[in-house]
Every structure is written in C-alpha cells, then in structure tokens.
Amino acid sequence: MRRLQVLLCSGSACQSAGALEVKRALVEAVTELGLTEEVQIVETGCMGPCELGPILLVYPEGAYYVRVKPKDVREIAEEHFLKGRVVRRLLWGGPGPEPRTLPFFARQKKVVLANCGQIDPERIEEYIAVGGYEALAKALTRMTPEEVIAEVTRAGLRGRGGAGFPTGKKWQAVREAPGRPKYVICNGDEGDPGAFMDRAVLEGDPHSVLEGMAIAAYAVGAEKGYIYVRAEYPLAIKRLEVAIAQARKYGLLGARIFDTDFSFDVELRIGAGAFVCGEETALIASIEGKRGEPRPRPPYPATSGLFGKPTLINNVETFANIRHIILNGGDWFAQMGTATSKGTKVFALAGQVRNTGLVEVPMGITLRELIFEVGGGVPEGRRFKAVQIGGPSGGCLPESLLDVPIDYESLKEYGAMMGSGGVIVLDDTSCMVNVAKFFLEFTADESCGKCVPCRVGTRLMLGILERITRGEGREEDLAELERLAKLVKEASLCGLGQTAPNPVLSTLRHFQEEYLAHIHEKACPAGVCPDLIHYDILADRCRACDLCRRACPTGAAQGTPRQPPYRIVQALCIRCGACLEACPFGAVVKRPGRKE
C-alpha cells in the first residue's frame, strides 16, 4: 500500500476537458519528485460533477481538486504529495468546508455508482477487491434460479431504461418461455439527449454490468449474452472490451463458472448511429445485423426475441443494480424509495444548473431537492423556469410542480416521464415553444419511418410548431396539436412514436400562456424566437459610439457618430443580435414582440 492514492477521473467528460494532459503532468511531477514509490495514480470512471473536470481525488485526506490544469499539478505535487499541505485554493468550494459535506454529496445515495470514480475500471482485481463477483458466486452456489428471481421481485426493481417494467416479472417470463437457447441482452444504446448514466456506468464500472448479466442469465437459463453499445461511446466500448477479456481470463465468463454447471459468455455489439435502436425490438434487429426498425409487440422478446428465441433485455443501470440486490437482499433494496418505485435512480443533471453531472438519489426525493440541493440551483442572476425530464419521451415541468416526488407514477401523472434519467434545467432565457419544437425535431428526425403515425404525424406537428415560432400561429393550432399528439401517441408502432408528443403536450399543459403569446401577441416572452422579438436603442443610454452601426450586417442600425441617439430600422433588421453584443453601454435592448 502506497502512502497516497491519487484518483483521476477519466470519464468521457473529464477526458474531453483535458484529464489526459493532467495525467501526463501528474506522472511527470511524481517522477521528478521521486515519489513513484509513494504515490499511486489510479484512473477511475466518472466521479459525478462533470463541469468541474478534470478532477483529482487524493486519499487518505479525501482532497477533492477540481478544474485541475496541467500547470496546477506541479503545485499539488510539491505542496500536497511532498509536504502534506492540501492546496485549499484548488479544492471544490475553495478554502471553505470539506467538499464531502457539500449537499451535492450529502444528499446522494450511491448504489449503482458506488464504484464509479473509486476503482480503476480497467483492472478486474480492483472490482473483485471491493466485493465484485461475490454476488454471482452467491447466486450460483447458494441460490436456485427461482430464488434469484424471487429476490429481484422482492426488491421491487423496475426497468431503468424508462418504461419501468418490473424486472423480476420480466425474468420470470423469460424463464418460463419455451425454447432454447435463451439470450440475455444489455441495452446500452443510450440515445436520449442529455442522458449519460449508462455511459458512465459502462466506463466506470463495466464489471458490475457483466456480473448483473451473468446472474440474470443464470436466473432465466441463458448461456449467451450481448451488450449493445452505441458507437458514439468509444471509451465505454474500449473499457467493456477490456472487462470482458479479463472476466474470461479469470473464468468469470465462459464455461463452468465457479465450477458449477453454469456457462455464460458475453459478446459486444456496436451500434451505428440510430436512436430508434434503443427500442428493444429495433435493438434486436440491429444485433441480428439488420436495419434497426421496431416491430409490433406481442410477441414480446421474452417469448420471441433475438433469432426468434426467448430473450431477456434490460438496461445497463438495471443490470448494475442486481449484484447489490443479491448481496444485500431484496428487502434492503425495497427500503429505499417509495411504495411503487424502489431503490435509487441515477440522473444526469445538465442545462442551467450549477452542478451539472451525474448524481444518484433515492427514488421519491422531490425535483426541488434534486435541482436545488444536489444540483445547487440555477446560476446566479437567473430564474428557474422549467425542468425537462425524461428526454424526448419526457416533458417539461414548471416551478409549481417542483415538490412532486420523483417516481415513475408521479412524473407520468404530470405529463413527464422517468425516461432514462436525463434532467435538463431551463431558466428564463429558454422559450418553451422552442424547446418543444427542438425535441420534436429530434424525434421526427429519428423516426425510422416504418409506421405512418410517427413518420407523418411528428412532421405535421413540427410544421405547426415552426409556424408558431415564426409568428404565423393561428387560433386553432393548439387544438390541432393536441389532436395530432393523441393520434401519434395511440397509433404509433413503438415507444419512440408513442412518447414523441410528450414534450409538446407537457409544454401545452404547463406553459400555455407562452404559446398564446406567440400566437396572439406575436411575441416570444423569453426573447428566443428571432421572428418574434425586436431590438431597440435606449436614447438616454446611447453615446453614439457607432459600434452598433459597424457591427450590423444589414445596415439596420443607423446614426451619426457623436450625435445620439442611434436607431434601428426595423424593416432592415434581421434580429441577429450583433448590435446588442457590440454595445458597451447597455443601450441596445432585446424585447419580445414585433415592431413594425
């Protein structure tokens, strides 16, 4: 054991913020100071607060260095590693309180993410050292498949991919389905914009997913598993490849695991850029090497899935929960959460919130606690407006609903959805009509085109939203949007279409006044839609410096130097905002509504 453990977050976000350069600087400094025997550098998976990256966590002190630059490393090495003086200036929260006591950590409950950021995901030994594969050993040697399923059922675990189907029930269905061989699939095609918990788990703790899959395979009677990961996640793919190879080497995948009659192996399959492949029947088609188009259910994959055989398909986070349930028992798991939603949920916090990144909280905490305590609220000077939860299948909830507990049913009741757990916080600079349009653009683009309601319906809805944001909205548009939304929801083939109207419906329900402002007053209250705003120059602030005139690409900003005020000729203005950016005196203002 070396004197100091230096954990360097090497998740995708931290790598893209420069973690690898920090690592080079770290190795260099430690070598130069002759500390290689005393300091152990460990590259870990995601630690959570992504926007603070690159992050260094130094034990035994637990010093949490954030936004570390290569040039800071020298100081940390000399002061902290050599002389034992923590560089408080670079800690999260500055020289203030111990970072671990910040609400960001204190309100979290890490089960799925327990190992993320704590162990080196490329070393199976570290996973085993923290109890890895113990649950598999327990299941294989001391439990029958039926007992495993009973434990998962008792836990009340529900699918973390979005729909929330009871996991135990699904396993039971596959176990009972006639036909051999059976397959286990891990759905790692995390496509919801703003959701990255599966990426973090695959990058930070890949063995927990493999172990969950192996236990599931034992329970349902499968010998072969597939992990389907999207090609946009090269680091997750690499770490999974390493993990699978190591597990095979240790005999934790392959023939006769733990000297039992149980054999199981896993193959990795890579997507090729199609959102719809996250839908289970589309994903199965894609693993078979076909176009990733969904098909009608039933039959469900449990009876006729991959290659027409009984197939269990669960999400990454669902599998990552399994080992904890087997080790600690279903009752332990069921203690966390609400009556119908048990355990914890990982959320990806993004948007206008102070602490963006990955957090894990018990089910049932309120949106307010999640956003304002764990997330730290919206940045100073901004006002919270809405939270978009559940991605393109989810919805936008207003401030008045912040005390809604986070569980599958409550979110659905108000028009949102747990989805995969993407949470995007929006402040007063976001236009809700525009947000709805944006998500619909996404689903319309990603619609595979197989069924008409989704392919055509989303386009028709999008056309109306585009008109509204252009200021050509009509009185009857809102009713027509609702009519189309209902049709698309009811008649679409798969989950993509069935949930695509949710962002529109939820904004219509909670932010109708914004739609009405666009339609009646031809004004975008948030000042986002370029056709529904105008720029003005405040006469008393204008110093006639001529900067706005020079910045204006169309000659709309006019005036004579040193003869205030300047003015904007609305007929020429394209509302690009160049004048606003150029004005050093705050004389140019953006206002909702048109001005002829």
Add this chain to the structure above:
Amino acid sequence: MEKKAILQRFPRSPDVLLALLHELQRANPQNYLTPEDLALAAEYLGLPLSRVRDAVTFYTMFSLHPRGKHVIRVCDSPNCHLFGAWSVVEELQRLLGVGVGETTPDGLFTLELTSCLGACGVAPVMMVDDEVFGNLTPQKLREILARLKEEG
C-alpha cells in the same frame, strides 16, 4: 489483401454485418464504404447485396461517399444547443471553409452533426474520430484543428 484479412476475423454469420461494415469503413482512408466493400461483405456473409445496402443506408455512421481523413461530429442535442453548439458549427464552417456534410478540398476533414455524445456536463461537445472534446471555444477549436493538421 488487407480487406480479406478483415473478413477473416469474423465468423460467416449474418448477424456480424454491422461490425464487419464498421471495420471495412475504418480501413478505408477516406472513411466510407465502397461498392466493392458492400459486395465483399455480402459475399462473405452469404447475404444478398440489397440486404447489405438496406442496412448501410439505415445507419447514419456509414457513408457511401468519400469523407475526410478525420470526421468531425458536433453534438447537436438540446443541451449542447443551449450552450452554443451552433456557434461551434459556424466557427468550424468558417475555419474549414465547408458546410455540414462536406469535406475539405485537402481531404483532411469532414464536418458532420451527431446526436448526444453523453458528455453534457462539458457542453458544447464534439467528437473527432474517436476522441471527444468538451467546453469548446473558438480558441480551442483552432488549437484542435491545428494539431490535427500537423499530424496530417
């Protein structure tokens, strides 16, 4: 034949099609699938050519047209959008002198958009080949492009 060697690494089973196509595309310096590639894959896996084309045209990551040595994919998802993805696209268009979906005349870069890269905490984000870059600024874009040009 290098391509033969790629084929040999796969079992002759139709379900490996996507993985095989990924490898063939990667082996092409111009980052795309040629008509010969499709024919090779079809023959090796015993599939009709139409079935291979069917799959290729469904997925956005496969290209039937030559692309640059480096494919730059800017994330165009809502969160990156909020944090200025479009100004990143505009800056890249200016620096590269090409539009989205186009390749620079020197054959070095192709500019594309991508769905969420899952690095939303460091938005705006882009991926160059297999590497993800976050917290993008015009200055950072210039540095990344300069480095890639130097590497050739």
